Amino acid sequence: MIAELGETQMQIGIDSFAAAYDDASLAVSASDRLRNLVEQIEFADQVGLDVFGIGEHHRRDYLDSAPAVILGAAAARTHRIRLTSAVTVLSSADPVRVFQNFATLDLLSQGRAEMVVGRGSFIDSFPLFGFKLEDYDSLFAEKLDLLLKIRENEHVHWSGKHRAALTGQGVYPRPVQNPFPIWLGVGGTPQSFARAGALGLPLMVAIIGGETRRFRPLIDLYRETGKRFGHSPDRMRVGVHALGYVARTTQERVRSVMTCACWSNGGDLSRCGNSATGTSAHSTN
Amino acid sequence: MIAELGETQMQIGIDSFAAAYDDASLAVSASDRLRNLVEQIEFADQVGLDVFGIGEHHRRDYLDSAPAVILGAAAARTHRIRLTSAVTVLSSADPVRVFQNFATLDLLSQGRAEMVVGRGSFIDSFPLFGFKLEDYDSLFAEKLDLLLKIRENEHVHWSGKHRAALTGQGVYPRPVQNPFPIWLGVGGTPQSFARAGALGLPLMVAIIGGETRRFRPLIDLYRETGKRFGHSPDRMRVGVHALGYVARTTQERVRSVMTCACWSNGGDLSRCGNSATGTSAHSTN
Numbered sequence: 001m002i003a004e005l006g007e008t009q010m011q012i013g014i015d016s017f018a019a020a021y022d023d024a025s026l027a028v029s030a031s032d033r034l035r036n037l038v039e040q041i042e043f044a045d046q047v048g049l050d051v052f053g054i055g056e057h058h059r060r061d062y063l064d065s066a067p068a069v070i071l072g073a074a075a076a077r078t079h080r081i082r083l084t085s086a087v088t089v090l091s092s093a094d095p096v097r098v099f100q101n102f103a104t105l106d107l108l109s110q111g112r113a114e115m116v117v118g119r120g121s122f123i124d125s126f127p128l129f130g131f132k133l134e135d136y137d138s139l140f141a142e143k144l145d146l147l148l149k150i151r152e153n154e155h156v157h158w159s160g161k162h163r164a165a166l167t168g169q170g171v172y173p174r175p176v177q178n179p180f181p182i183w184l185g186v187g188g189t190p191q192s193f194a195r196a197g198a199l200g201l202p203l204m205v206a207i208i209g210g211e212t213r214r215f216r217p218l219i220d221l222y223r224e225t226g227k228r229f230g231h232s233p234d235r236m237r238v239g240v241h242a243l244g245y246v247a248r249t250t251q252e253r254v255r256s257v258m259t260c261a262c263w264s265n266g267g268d269l270s271r272c273g274n275s276a277t278g279t280s281a282h283s284t285n
Numbered sequence: 286m287i288a289e290l291g292e293t294q295m296q297i298g299i300d301s302f303a304a305a306y307d308d309a310s311l312a313v314s315a316s317d318r319l320r321n322l323v324e325q326i327e328f329a330d331q332v333g334l335d336v337f338g339i340g341e342h343h344r345r346d347y348l349d350s351a352p353a354v355i356l357g358a359a360a361a362r363t364h365r366i367r368l369t370s371a372v373t374v375l376s377s378a379d380p381v382r383v384f385q386n387f388a389t390l391d392l393l394s395q396g397r398a399e400m401v402v403g404r405g406s407f408i409d410s411f412p413l414f415g416f417k418l419e420d421y422d423s424l425f426a427e428k429l430d431l432l433l434k435i436r437e438n439e440h441v442h443w444s445g446k447h448r449a450a451l452t453g454q455g456v457y458p459r460p461v462q463n464p465f466p467i468w469l470g471v472g473g474t475p476q477s478f479a480r481a482g483a484l485g486l487p488l489m490v491a492i493i494g495g496e497t498r499r500f501r502p503l504i505d506l507y508r509e510t511g512k513r514f515g516h517s518p519d520r521m522r523v524g525v526h527a528l529g530y531v532a533r534t535t536q537e538r539v540r541s542v543m544t545c546a547c548w549s550n551g552g553d554l555s556r557c558g559n560s561a562t563g564t565s566a567h568s569t570n
Contacts (some may be wrong), residue, residue, distance in 0.1 A: 031396070069393070127379065130448065164414065176316050
């Protein structure tokens with residue numbers, strides 16, 4: 001509605017990978033860590049942040065292999081903040097279960113759930129769930145197609161190479177929001193930007209390092225592709241997931257950046273713990 | 286420990302299938318229904334019930350296709366009550382994802398999670414997830430074997446017929462409780478009672494109708510099998526899931542039983558809504 005008035009609406013949020021380490025890279029109690037994380041989401045809701053995202057990883061360093069369960073806890077403690085995955089590794093997941101998890105989250109949160117789906121930047125989930133890396137792209141394309149069909153239809157007709165066919169089975173529960181918000185999470189691959197544009201899906205760009213402006217041509221590609229496929233410009237939303245450092249004072253912030261620098265080169269930004277968390281900005285314009 | 290003193294410890298709880306219908310069998314808002322369910326679990330915690338269970342179904346009538354997400358919400362609102370699935374339909378699930386979901390729930394609840402795994406009394410999940418009914422029993426046996434291996438080992442070596450092999454991959458996060466409590470949910474099949482006994486797993490008997498005493502010989506079979514396989518008698522715990530009717534007065538209770546009778550013949554007990562919910566009693570003796 002605000003877009004109709006020619007104004008720009010910007011949403012700001014925080015993403016976390018639920019790192020199993022504290023600021024000094026020491027292991028913390030996993031149970032305390034998740035309790036603190038839910039408290040942080042509660043606090044983010046209270047101070048008026050727009051969105052909180054939880055990643056999905058399948059390795060010892062992170063406690064977020066089941067993001068929808070963590071977000072379910074957050075739903076019960078929050079009132080306004082939107083809750084999303086950041087990102088759901090769709091290639092190695094079953095779109096039916098993913099949709100069921102997030103539809104349930106949408107019901108629990110009274111319509112505040114979203115998901116960002118991507119191919120993921122880690123590959124641990126492939127051998128864990130029996131998928132081959134050589135199918136990296138076809139797995140994602142096929143599963144995204146199924147996920148969007150489930151979003152559109154209560155009873156699904158679909159067949160593909162990497163998952164059993166659906167011949168009209170119903171997928172339940174149905175979410176509050178219709179259509180349920182599904183963002184496409186992308187890294188630096190041009191084809192991914194073009195895919196999001198062709199499908200008319202909102203775009204979440206993961207900028208783990210480097211200069212933000214180098215993404216400009218890719219975002220132009222997204223918008224142009226969307227236009228060519230006949231999608232209305234107000235559907236073509238762009239979000240950015242980037243490193244952020246938050247502290248009480250500049251001095252504290254500098255110290256925390258120094259502590260984190262050793263990790264962030266490897267992309268392990270959430271290892272930096274509470275004082276350095278990925279931030280995401282969703283823009284409707 | 287109480288068993289060593291020769292005393293009996295009994296736990297009492299409630300199971301819900303999150304029916305999408307109210308007491309008069311009318312459809313209710315799915316979002317309100319789940320919000321109310323979480324409030325009911327919160328209340329159950331406050332009044333001192335020991336356990337709350339959420340079923341798993343994949344049909345329009347029920348909102349519980351993702352029980353761990355609902356229980357995640359409940360974990361954030363409760364302090365003492367134990368939270369369990371009732372039951373997880375393991376045959377058509379991936380034991381890795383099931384373990385990840387419930388380990389996350391265990392962390393969020395500071396060690397209050399359990400799961401009851403079974404073959405399920407509905408068959409909707411088989412075509413939905415691409416499994417064949419002719420593999421009904423071998424699916425369950427194999428997946429239970431994998432689930433128990435994951436519970437025992439952080440890094441899993443396993444191979445089977447119905448799921449990709451694991452060659453030492455780690456499964457994370459690890460739960461607070463070790464061993465994480467896994468119950469075997471059974472109906473009336475003698476082989477299922479014997480299986481639970483042979484594995485030394487606690488037993489949850491679903492009594493949907495009929496006389497309770499007809500289960501006595503089957504429970505004897507469970508205990509005898511456990512003994513033969515060398516399991517200590519205090520490991521052989523028995524729980525019962527049965528229809529229960531709760532109301533303020535006897536008159537109200539009778540009226541609610543009458544309303545429910547039409548449904549309970551089909552086993553759809555949770556369709557009876559809030560006034561009639563399955564109750565489960567866990568006994569350590």
